[in-house]
Amino acid sequence: MEQIALALFTCLILAIVSKSLSLPPIPFYILAGILLGNSGLKIISADEVLHFFSQLGLIFLLFYIGLELKPKRLVSRGSAFLIAGFIDLNVNMLLGFFVALALGFSYYEAFVVASAFYISSSAMVIASLIENKKLILPESETVVWLMIFEDIVLAFLIFIISTGLQHPFVLILKIIAVVCLLFAIVKFVKQSLLKILQRDDELPVILTFSAVLSAAFISRYLNIPEVLTVIALGSALSTTNPKAFERISRPFKDVFLVLFFFFFGISIDFSGNLSLMQALIISFIAIVSKLFSGFIVGRTLHKSYSAGIEIGANTITRGEFSIAIAAIYGSEIVSATVTAMVISTSIVGSFMAKYSSKIKASLKKLGISSKP
Amino acid sequence: MSIKSIELPGIGTKYELETEKGDKIAIVFMDSGRIQLYILEKGSETPTAAELNAWETRRLGSILTGAIIEAEEEAVEIAFSTLSDLRISIHTYVISKNLAGKSIGELAIRRRTGVTIIAVSRKGKNVINPPPSFSFEEGDVVVAIGEHDQLKTFESEILGI
Numbered sequence: 001m002e003q004i005a006l007a008l009f010t011c012l013i014l015a016i017v018s019k020s021l022s023l024p025p026i027p028f029y030i031l032a033g034i035l036l037g038n039s040g041l042k043i044i045s046a047d048e049v050l051h052f053f054s055q056l057g058l059i060f061l062l063f064y065i066g067l068e069l070k071p072k073r074l075v076s077r078g079s080a081f082l083i084a085g086f087i088d089l090n091v092n093m094l095l096g097f098f099v100a101l102a103l104g105f106s107y108y109e110a111f112v113v114a115s116a117f118y119i120s121s122s123a124m125v126i127a128s129l130i131e132n133k134k135l136i137l138p139e140s141e142t143v144v145w146l147m148i149f150e151d152i153v154l155a156f157l158i159f160i161i162s163t164g165l166q167h168p169f170v171l172i173l174k175i176i177a178v179v180c181l182l183f184a185i186v187k188f189v190k191q192s193l194l195k196i197l198q199r200d201d202e203l204p205v206i207l208t209f210s211a212v213l214s215a216a217f218i219s220r221y222l223n224i225p226e227v228l229t230v231i232a233l234g235s236a237l238s239t240t241n242p243k244a245f246e247r248i249s250r251p252f253k254d255v256f257l258v259l260f261f262f263f264f265g266i267s268i269d270f271s272g273n274l275s276l277m278q279a280l281i282i283s284f285i286a287i288v289s290k291l292f293s294g295f296i297v298g299r300t301l302h303k304s305y306s307a308g309i310e311i312g313a314n315t316i317t318r319g320e321f322s323i324a325i326a327a328i329y330g331s332e333i334v335s336a337t338v339t340a341m342v343i344s345t346s347i348v349g350s351f352m353a354k355y356s357s358k359i360k361a362s363l364k365k366l367g368i369s370s371k372p
Numbered sequence: 373m374s375i376k377s378i379e380l381p382g383i384g385t386k387y388e389l390e391t392e393k394g395d396k397i398a399i400v401f402m403d404s405g406r407i408q409l410y411i412l413e414k415g416s417e418t419p420t421a422a423e424l425n426a427w428e429t430r431r432l433g434s435i436l437t438g439a440i441i442e443a444e445e446e447a448v449e450i451a452f453s454t455l456s457d458l459r460i461s462i463h464t465y466v467i468s469k470n471l472a473g474k475s476i477g478e479l480a481i482r483r484r485t486g487v488t489i490i491a492v493s494r495k496g497k498n499v500i501n502p503p504p505s506f507s508f509e510e511g512d513v514v515v516a517i518g519e520h521d522q523l524k525t526f527e528s529e530i531l532g533i
Contacts, residue, residue, distance in 0.1 A: 068381065126382050133421035135386060136398040136410035144380050306417070357418045 003044050004053065007262045008255070010036065015258075022131065024124040024350050026319045027343040029258055033265015034339075046266050050259065057260030058324055059230050060253040062158070063212050065151050066234015067242045067249075077145060084142055084297045085149030088315070091293035092118040099285050103278050105333075112329045115157040116338045117286055121319025122147040124346060128353045129314060139310040142301055146315060154321055155231050162225035162328050174224050179232040182215070186236040193237075197244040208248045211237070227328055257320065264323055268339055269332045279340035286341050287348055290316045306360045313356040317349030318342050449520070461520050462490075465531060467512040477504030479530055487518035487526040 014028040036044045044050075096117030100110035125147055134140045163171050186193070197204050212230060219229035237245050291312035298308020319342055326338035352359070378386040384402040391397065394414035401407055407429045412419040424432065434448050449461045471479070482488055492499045492506065493513040499506065508514075516526060527533050 122382065130383065130402065130408070133408060133410070133419070133423070135380065135383065135400045135408055136388070136396065136412050136419045136421070141378060141380065141386075144383065148381055360417070 001049075003047065004050060004259065007032070007036070007044060007050070007259060011258045011262055022350065022354065024121075024127070024317065024319065024346045026121070026124065026261055026323075027346045029261035030265040030268075030323070030339060030343065033262040034268055034270075035265075037266030037268075039268060039270045044266060046263060050263055050266075053256055054260040054263035056252070057256030057258070057263075058327060059212060059216050059226065060249055061257055061260070061320060061324060062227050063230045063234040063249060064246065064253055065154065066231040066236075067238045067245055068148070068151060069155060069231070069235040070238050070242075080301055081145045081149065084146055084301055085153075087297050087300065088146055088150070088293045089118065089153055091296065092289050095285065095289045095292075099282055100337075103282065103337075109329075109331065109334055112161055112325060112331075112334055113282075113337055115161065116318065116322035116325045116334075117282070117289070117341065119150050119154055119157070119318065119321040119325065120147065120290070120315045121317045121321065121342075121346065122151060124317045124319045124350070125314060125353075128317070128350060132354055132356075134310075134314070134353075137307075137310065139298065139302060139307045140314070142297065142307075143311055143314045146297070146311075150321075155228075157325065158225075158227055158231070158328060161325060162227050171224060174222055175228060178219065178222065178224065178229055179236075182229075182232050182236045183239075186239060190240055193240050197241050197248075204244065204248050208245055209252065212249070225328075227324075260327070261320075261323060264327055264335070264339075268335050270336055279337065279344075282337060283341050283344035286318065286345050287316050287352075290345075290349075306363075309360050309363070310356050313349075313352040313359065315349075316345050316352055318345045459520065460517060461523055462515060462517050463523050465514050465516060465527075467508045467510060467514060468531070469510050470532065471508050471530070472510040473507060475505055475507045476502060481526065481530055484529055485518070485526040486522035487516045489514050490517050491515040 010032045011029050014032055015025040018025045018028045034040055093114050096114035097110050100113035105113055125143060129135060129140050129143065196207050211233060215229045215233040216226040219226040294312025294315055295308035298304060298311050322338050322342050326335045375387055375389045378388060380386055384400055386398055386400045388398045396412040398410040405426060407424045408421055409424060410419045410421045449459060476489055489502060492502050494509060516523060
């Protein structure tokens with residue numbers, strides 16, 4: 001009890017500090033965990049209650065992603081969106097994979113690191129677009145849709161990482177069965193769900209919370225990854241009233257997710273095999289890689305280099321999803337690597353996003369024209 | 373001039389218009405309820421922006437629509453197309469020294485001009501539907517409702533402008 005209170009209170013203070021410095025709070029939550037946990041002062045240890053709450057954070061984060069997964073929306077966007085998405089995916093996954101291999105990770109671990117390397121932080125990217133008042137630029141639309149594309153790819157990456165590709169046949173059958181069942185149930189009870197969501201008593205909240213928890217429980221019982229089931233549940237419920245579910249689950253997501261980052265920080269072990277050099281290398285390449293993919297997207301879609309710089313600068317930040325991937329996979333060295341990457345990219349990314357127009361202006365002074 | 377509406381998932385909806393002269397204006401209604409207003413001057417790459425709350429947006433909106441009829445004062449014209457094009461204007465005026473101390477009934481505003489005073493704002497406090505006995509003070513902001521011509525009569529007969 002006092003551990004959770006202490007954790008949340010520390011995070012609250014850090015969040016106030018980080019927001020007053022216009023820095024993203026996520027790296028600070030992790031740092032708080034590192035500082036108070038095993039690698040630091042050892043004030044807070046990872047007990048079962050904290051672990052349970054942090055699991056809830058992960059589950060609600062992925063439920064939220066599920067709610068945003070509306071396949072119809074993507075089909076209507078057409079080819080420009082897909083081109084941008086595939087450039088971003090290919091450049092960053094490949095570069096991340098080879099860098100990880102070069103740093104000595106196994107093929108499978110390199111895939112996990114590459115996934116965390118690829119996926120930008122939708123939450124921080126979108127918050128920074130609003131904060132830095134960039135929404136009039138057509139590039140910011142491209143960035144927003146890139147985040148949507150990445151979220152869809154994330155569902156597949158989590159599928160691969162959480163199943164570990166073991167006993168694939170039976171497992172995939174089980175997962176398909178559960179997904180179909182969830183969609184069928186939601187379709188069957190859609191009208192009653194919509195009615196409950198309209199009420200203004202406690203019923204909508206209880207409904208949401210129990211649906212998410214039951215989905216997680218059922219998947220444990222059937223021995224399939226719960227992260228997948230909650231994504232599927234979110235996606236099934238997005239056919240009813242996704243806005244209402246988002247509004248209701250948001251407080252749960254916000255609180256538990258902070259504990260999730262904190263817990264992740266506690267459990268990181270830096271005494272292991274990650275050297276400072278390795279951390280610096282992967283962080284640096286993670287920044288360059290997004291700048292590069294943004295540059296190509298800008299040139300292809302907006303026919304302008306400066307648009308490319310804008311897209312690159314705004315997508316550098318890695319965050320909640322990279323941490324989620326590391327937590328699902330769970331190896332110490334991968335977690336430490338991803339943490340280093342998240343902390344450095346989110347801080348550098350927030351500065352680059354803020355000063356992107358100055359960067360563009362100084363590049364122009366150097367004589368680099370904005371049109372190819 | 374055409375207004376494009378663009379969905380920004382996770383943020384809200386953006387409305388974009390390009391003026392005749394080539395300046396771009398965008399208004400973003402965010403899911404959070406806040407509104408961002410952008411202006412990108414022609415030829416410039418860095419936009420200017422302001423963030424507004426719902427009240428400020430409405431206020432700005434009424435100024436912008438009012439500007440079509442009267443540039444110097446704040447007014448709104450409402451047209452009901454279903455009621456054979458009934459057009460009603462709502463206008464605000466500031467009470468000058470020469471009307472101070474006189475009541476609505478004394479001035480016989482409705483009988484003389486057809487205009488009705490529907491609200492008075494005095495030092496930040498609002499009186500809705502003031503009675504005929506209501507006396508004006510200098511600096512009161514009144515909201516008057518009527519047809520366009522009636523308001524013109526009100527301006528010349530009562531206010532003396």
